[in-house]
Amino acid sequence: MRLGAAMADRPSWRRRRLLEGAFLAAVGAGIAWAAWGFWHDRRLPGRFTQVQLGMDRESAEAILGTPDWEGGCAGFVRYLPRADCSSELGYASAFAPLRPVYHIVQLDRGGKVIEAEPVQSR
Numbered sequence: 001m002r003l004g005a006a007m008a009d010r011p012s013w014r015r016r017r018l019l020e021g022a023f024l025a026a027v028g029a030g031i032a033w034a035a036w037g038f039w040h041d042r043r044l045p046g047r048f049t050q051v052q053l054g055m056d057r058e059s060a061e062a063i064l065g066t067p068d069w070e071g072g073c074a075g076f077v078r079y080l081p082r083a084d085c086s087s088e089l090g091y092a093s094a095f096a097p098l099r100p101v102y103h104i105v106q107l108d109r110g111g112k113v114i115e116a117e118p119v120q121s122r
Contacts, residue, residue, distance in 0.1 A: 037094030041101075044091060048103050051116040060089065060105050060113055067105075068092045077102045079119045084108050097121070 050063050061067070067089040073081035076090050089105040096102065100121035108114045 040094045041099070044093075044103060045118070048091075048116060048118070051105060051113060053113055053115075055113045057089070057107055057111045057113075060116075064089075064091055064103075064105070073106060077104065077119050077121050079104065081106055082115050084114060 044064075047063055051060050069076050069090045069092075070087065073085035073088050075088070081088070085106040086109045087107045089107070091103040091105075093099045093101040102119045102121060104115075104117055104119050105113055106115040106117075
């Protein structure tokens with residue numbers, strides 16, 4: 001009798017172990033994502049200061065990495081772009097839009113950096 005009761009408990013025990021493992025994996029992934037986000041947000045301003053006016057797009061991307069978005073000036077985040085701005089590369093905080101800090105690289109028609117500035121959205 002006792003053996004039969006123990007075997008009936010086995011599937012619920014396995015299910016519980018599976019749920020516990022899934023919960024721990026989700027918490028671990030959340031902690032890893034938050035740690036990466038804090039690391040990213042601490043490093044971005046320092047790398048951003050290395051971008052120089054007149055630099056080509058490839059050099060700026062080599063310093064900053066792949067942009068989070070690219071497109072027309074002031075298309076994603078509203079700000080006042082320079083008159084000769086043709087396109088922009090945008091880099092967001094890892095916690096945007098909760099922490100609405102964006103770093104914008106403005107490019108002219110030739111693909112050269114004409115402005116690199118942080119922008120805070122409202």
